[in-house]
Amino acid sequence: MSYKYQKLFESVKIGSIEIKNRFAMAPMGPQGLGDEEGAFNQRGVDYYVARARGGTGLIITGVTFVENEVEHHEMPGVPCSTYNPVHFVRTASEMTERIHAYDSKVFLQMSAGFGRVAPPANENVPPIAPSPIPNRWVDVTCREISKDEIHHIVEMFGEGAVNAKRAGFDGVQIHAVHEGYLLDQFAISFFNHRTDEYGGCLENRLRFAREVVEEIKKRCGDDYPVILRYSPKSFIKDWREGALPGEEFEEKGKDIPEGIEAGKLLVQYGYDALDVDVGCYDAWWWNHPPMYQKKGLYIPYAKIMKEAVDVPIICAGRMDNPDLALSALEDGACDMIGLGRPLLADPDYVNKLRLGKTALIRPCLSCHEGCLGRMVKNGSLNCAVNPEACREGVNFLIPALKSKKVLIVGGGVAGCEAARVLKLRGHEPVIYEKTARLGGNLIPGGVPDFKEDDRALIKWYENSLKDLKVDIKLNTEVTSEIVKNSKVDVVIIATGSKPKVFNLGDNSKVFTAADVLCGKKQAGDKVVVLGGGLVGCETALYLKKMGKEVTIVEAMDSLLALNGPSCFANFGMLMALIPYNHINVLTSSKVVKTTDKGVLVNTEGSCEREIEADSVVLAVGYNSNKELYDSLKYEVQDIRLLGDARKVSNIMYAVWDAYEVASKL
Structure with a gap:
């Protein structure tokens, strides 16, 4: 029997160990998954075990530190294998034993530190670095790390690896000669200005990374696998300035020729595999690719x-399309497929693919809202589309004690998620959607080519609800009388939101972004987009790619000041794409009215001026649509309000709120 993706399920060896398939869980920051003693907490254990249960061949944990003196980290933060070794081994052993029960392997990712990319703890304690160079985030000069401190960190790598081996980890991954972390800062001459044996020529700049692998092999044995997260190219234009895809620039960091040479040396030093990406904190949208980056x-x-090298290569980076993953293996580009955020979104990705259930794989949106953005903002790892991620022992579905009939008004994300969860628990939900399809505001939001995963999320809900046999009534508008006469146990109002509109005088050429994106209205050749939030900027980029001349007019003093992406990788790339694509921007400005030629714009501190425009596209936010709820809240005994109808927000909170309410009903 032939199977299209069979090659993805062939075994592969890294050093002395054999991995059952070609999938590796890519390392992602485990904030919120460690305890105050530097061990994995129960959330962390459950999180990694769930991905092994889902079929992933190799689990690579998120970053853990090997010491807490040279670069101090507050506890609880991420695990540290040397902070309380007995406690670390005790808790990690439970995790590795459970992972091994699913015939998966697990590597501990171990870090030398963040160096210049760590936000300063306070102004009196500057971050460390190879040399006195600028911090990535603030105007602080880093402190040059001493040779004694380097030797201490190397020694602690050995200690930490011994503890990892005792705890049952099958190998370790070194973090990292990638992304501009401390080891990478030593490797890159732009950051490393040292004149001792750790600076100067490439071999000297790689000495730190060499001593790390040699120390681990000395302590744990030559057959204990040590792999490396590795970036052969940095995409650095200058301090805190990254290059965009296709942009011509002078590389200030590591470029491909040196990247190849460095990779060969690192393998020669003893690294058993390279986990390859590109980028740097100064070009963060490469290492943490948003939806504006292409797949693969x-x-x-x-x-x-x-x-260039004769060890296995792992390749991640938006590799969730199985056809793309298969072609990468068949083309000889890599030996293993790294899945990071896709395994946050769906821990059962690998098993579903093996069973041919690709339509039921929940897609990652590359939005970073629940993962990296939330880690920076709240210090915890989660997922926008999977409320159970990193909360597997807390957020899980319990069968309902009594099946209830639930009427759901609205087939947007909140309504679909509520129906999915309710059906899984044994309730009888029915979705009423007034339009011809599910998706709500995700439909216009998913129109630009770079929002393909938004479209995939709609398709996933359609497929999942069909698989669960949820009753869906399209083209059906619900009135308060229909609800009151429905004889159901619970009513959920998930009627979404409507775009805000302004009267600008002659409104014949004024359209909402949703109408333009959905093709209900046609924008002319010269377009003014009113509003520079996320919807406005993405709509402007979409129109520019269609060949339009586009001007964004924003009332705030900068774009994305309101309702922008929470993650800097997404925020930074979108901000860079606007000028790169020659989109005109007027901030601290308001459109006064339409004119025969276009619009009259008032900019603070200057005279009013007229801008030529065939069309004005409104992207100034949304208002909750809860009229039906207001008419019923005193008439229906058990009624709930969800999604944008409750409060205009983003996809993450629509999903999370719906999951919370439906899982407790």
């Missing part, structure tokens, strides 16, 4: 390294 963006760089 690291494949060309993985192939370069695959052709």
